[in-house]
Amino acid sequence: MKKEFKILIADKNSNVRDFLKREMTAEGYIVKLAENGREVLKWAYHADPVDILILDPDLPDAEESLLLKKLNLKTPYIPVILHTFFSDYIAISRIFDPTVFIEKGGNSIEQLKKVIAGILNKTSGADIKKGN
Template sequence: MKEQYKILIADRNPHVREFLKREMEAEGYDVRLAKNGREVLTWAYHQEQIDLLILDLNLPDENELRIPEKLQDRIPALPVVVHGFFSDYADQPDIFNKTSVFFVEKKGNSVERLKQLVSDILQDSDQVCL
């Protein structure tokens, strides 16, 4: 039986959160949701282990660039897929220089690119663990 991965999705927009949840559950993932930075850190630090985080950095209660930094300090192996608008981060390219931070731009058919990237990351992590 294939392992069911746990994914945390964090986006300030409840419609985007629910849409991504439906899409990822259809792919067979166990999905949790967070609406702000505090919930992301609570899930990552104190709840059950998650295998991957899909994160819109523009959360209402957290400095957007601090979440990946905080996660890298405490959970460096946690893959983070930033799902946002590239223009929001074009002047801060160093955020994507971390080994476990990836980027998918929100536009057009980004959900398909997002699903493929998530699958690739989790499959690669399985191969590393073998």
């Protein structure tokens, strides 16, 4: 039986969230959405967490550095794809080292699909444990 992977998409822009959800659902993933930092942390620490997080950290109600520090505690469990603008990535990369950075832009969806498939293919069948 094929594992159904869950993806969390976190972006303050509802159009971006909806577009990414449509594209990822078409790829066969189960998609959860977060529009603020509180929802990101809820899913990150949920008893049945997501398999991967697509994150634009410029979220309402979240101080970026605090959100990212809390996510750092879970990133051994949850791979994080930082999907934001390069200028934002430069500032964020000082406090957070994502699994992958993909710059937002016209063709970023195809790049996201390839990266997600690659990450999930590596981790399917292997448990990701903190510290490994």
